[in-house]
Amino acid sequence: MTVLTDTLPDDVAALKAMVLAERARADRLAQIIKEMQRHRFGRRAETLPLDQMELGLEEVQQVEAAEAAELETTDPQRRAAVAVKRRANRGSLPAHLPRIETIVDIEDKTCPCCSGALHPIGEDRAERLDIVPAQLRVLVVRRPKYACRACEDVVVQAPAPARLIEGGLPTEATVAHVVVSKYADHLPLYRQAQIYARQGIKLDRSTLADWTGRAAFLLRPVHERLLATIKRSSKLFADETTAPVLDPGRGRTKTGQLWAYARDDRPWGGTDPPAVAYVYAPDRKAERPIAHLAGFTGVLQVDGYGGYRPLTEAGQVQLAFCWAHVRRRFYELAVAGPAPIAAEALERIKALYAIEAEIRGQSSDARRAVRQDKARPLIEALEPWLPAKLETISQKTKLAEAIRYALSRWAGLTLFLDDGRIEIDNNIVERSIRPLALTRKNALFAGSDGGAEHWAILASLIETAKLNDIDPQAYLTDIIIRIVQGHPQSRIDELMPWRFKT
Numbered sequence: 032m033t034v035l036t037d038t039l040p041d042d043v044a045a046l047k048a049m050v051l052a053e054r055a056r057a058d059r060l061a062q063i064i065k066e067m068q069r070h071r072f073g074r075r076a077e078t079l080p081l082d083q084m085e086l087g088l089e090e091v092q093q094v095e096a097a098e099a100a101e102l103e104t105t106d107p108q109r110r111a112a113v114a115v116k117r118r119a120n121r122g123s124l125p126a127h128l129p130r131i132e133t134i135v136d137i138e139d140k141t142c143p144c145c146s147g148a149l150h151p152i153g154e155d156r157a158e159r160l161d162i163v164p165a166q167l168r169v170l171v172v173r174r175p176k177y178a179c180r181a182c183e184d185v186v187v188q189a190p191a192p193a194r195l196i197e198g199g200l201p202t203e204a205t206v207a208h209v210v211v212s213k214y215a216d217h218l219p220l221y222r223q224a225q226i227y228a229r230q231g232i233k234l235d236r237s238t239l240a241d242w243t244g245r246a247a248f249l250l251r252p253v254h255e256r257l258l259a260t261i262k263r264s265s266k267l268f269a270d271e272t273t274a275p276v277l278d279p280g281r282g283r284t285k286t287g288q289l290w291a292y293a294r295d296d297r298p299w300g301g302t303d304p305p306a307v308a309y310v311y312a313p314d315r316k317a318e319r320p321i322a323h324l325a326g327f328t329g330v331l332q333v334d335g336y337g338g339y340r341p342l343t344e345a346g347q348v349q350l351a352f353c354w355a356h357v358r359r360r361f362y363e364l365a366v367a368g369p370a371p372i373a374a375e376a377l378e379r380i381k382a383l384y385a386i387e388a389e390i391r392g393q394s395s396d397a398r399r400a401v402r403q404d405k406a407r408p409l410i411e412a413l414e415p416w417l418p419a420k421l422e423t424i425s426q427k428t429k430l431a432e433a434i435r436y437a438l439s440r441w442a443g444l445t446l447f448l449d450d451g452r453i454e455i456d457n458n459i460v461e462r463s464i465r466p467l468a469l470t471r472k473n474a475l476f477a478g479s480d481g482g483a484e485h486w487a488i489l490a491s492l493i494e495t496a497k498l499n500d501i502d503p504q505a506y507l508t509d510i511i512i513r514i515v516q517g518h519p520q521s522r523i524d525e526l527m528p529w530r531f532k533t
Contacts, residue, residue: 051425065512092237094481114198124158124200125231131161132171135189142179142187149177149187158190160232161202163533167230170202177523193515195245203515206242207507213243215503217469231385246507249514254488256523258308258323258493261294265329266452268460269320269339270294274311274483287483288315289467290323293460295498299395299452304529305498307463313480317341324348330450332457337439339471352443354380355456360433372420373430379413388457395451402448410445466494472511496528506531 103110140149154175161170168397172192179185195203212218220239227234261267270291275284293307312319317338324342332351333339342348358380364373386405390398421434437444447453467490492510496503510518510526518526 038160070091070244079474092240093244093247093485094479096241097481097485100245100248108199110205117196117198124160127231129168131168132169132173134173134175135192136175137177137187137189140177140187142182142185144179144182144185147179147181151175151177152178152186155188155191158200159194159202160200160205162205162208167227167232193517195249195511196242197517199242201242202513204504204508206246207504207511209239209242210246210489210507211493211504213484214470215466215493215497217466223432238403243489244485246511247488249511250492250507251488252520252523253510253514253526254308254491257306257311257527258292260304260524260527261292261308262324264294264296264303266294266296266332267324267327267329268295268332268454269324270334270457270460270464271315271336272276272464273471274467274486275314275471276480276483285313287311287313287480288319289465290319291460291467291488292323293463295459296452298391298454300392300457301395301396301452304527306495306528307460307498308491308495309467311480311483311487330446330453332454332460334457335436349446350443350448351446352440353457354383354444355458355461357433357437357440357444360436360472364430364433370430372424373433376417376433379409379416382409383455393451399449400451400453402451407448410448414441461497463494466490492528496531499529499531501528501531502533505533 099113103113128212140344141147142149154173156174157172158169159172161168169363174189174191177187195206196202201209209220209223212223213220220243221236223239224234224236257511265470266450268291270293271288272291274289276287286461288311290310290312291307292310293305294303295305297305310319310323315336315338317340320339321341328347330349330351331339331342332353334353334356344348361373361376361380365377383406386401386409390401393401417434417438421431421438424431447455467486470486492507493503496506506528509531513526524530
């Protein structure tokens with residue numbers, strides 16, 4: 032203790048109270064230090080070495096590519112000029128790669144002018160880099176040209192197939208592979224460039240960033256429809272995680288947020304396919320989920336973050352809270368040393384989870400019936416036990432905080448008893464957060480707000496595909512090809528991951 036002896040009271044009762052208060056303060060500080068030690072990892076300095084700065088450039092270049100793609104959609108001349116420039120600068124593909132040729136030919140080989148026979152006079156040959164798992168190959172598209180012997184000005188040729196990267200090397204499957212490697216396999220683009228180099232393919236990281244940015248621009252409407260589809264559900268999960276973003280001019284990062292909104296009705300036999308949509312925002316203000324979930328009506332299962340509470344003000348949203356977050360607070364106290372109250376709380380919560388394990392996969396009505404029979408008595412016993420224990424301990428301890436955390440959220444924590452669709456915790460969406468954390472660990476940060484938005488778009492489609500047991504590369508390849516070939520906006524629901532067929 033740091034209290035000076037001349038300031039100590041002479042009264043024994045007052046002295047005892049002071050000692051107890053100081054002890055509680057010391058216990059609290061010790062617990063905070065242990066938590067910091069347990070969660071601390073990595074370097075604390077915010078200086079950014081050159082390699083880390085280059086990682087951030089990936090997202091910056093992706094944003095530039097997406098903006099360029101948007102301009103090119105409304106300016107055919109610009110698109111054609113960019114394609115010509117690519118053809119001039121892209122170089123040649125290694126000769127040792129296998130070639131798979133496709134001839135895009137005309138059906139009618141009669142002269143449109145005099146109806147005479149057309150004869151070949153040459154062809155356009157375009158090579159694009161394609162990729163299949165563990166194999167690189169070159170797809171060769173040959174487009175023969177035909178002329179009429181009688182008509183000098185007649186040259187007939189089939190139009191070139193549409194491409195995501197006009198005049199570029201990659202097929203749509205190659206772009207999908209780059210995207211999946213970055214956001215599903217957590218492989219930064221500069222590492223992918225190194226892998227290609229070992230195959231004799233020299234691709235700059237900036238080139239891969241350009242491909243990724245254009246894919247994100249193309250797939251933005253699919254992401255928007257995915258989020259809109261999820262919001263039509265009556266039961267969702269929500270969570271958020273930090274997204275470090277490079278802050279230009281400061282040589283350091285700022286902290287953005289990736290919000291996750293998930294649907295998974297499989298634990299109670301629901302028929303809607305599982306899905307998750309990520310949305311980037313530059314901060315964690317309550318206005319973000321309000322905007323993201325505009326129009327949503329139903330039950331939203333969340334952690335204890337207070338930013339979700341304004342959603343309930345209109346009476347259209349109910350918040351179901353997470354018992355895993357309650358349990359975690361008691362667990363941190365129990366593992367730090369002897370803590371009988373925390374240990375007993377854990378045992379009581381453990382009994383609730385044992386009931387949930389028995390009813391997982393049953394119908395919502397069956398789950399509700401079992402919870403009413405078995406879980407409600409446990410909850411009714413726990414509700415008075417917590418405040419009773421709270422009265423016996425110092426109000427400044429971490430244990431008191433854990434108890435108050437549970438009591439302040441009691442209505443949302445007990446909502447699952449009366450609704451078999453609600454889970455006991457928020458673990459479903461927390462599992463959807465983990466891939467973001469792995470990408471963040473390897474890439475360290477996004478290069479810009481736009482790059483973080485691309486992260487949200489592409490990761491949403493990849494993780495939703497995985498939730499539906501679909502190969503994300505096959506899925507992305509398919510929908511990119513379909514969109515490039517003119518898939519109508521009115522049928523965008525056909526591009527949802529759960530609609531994909533191999």
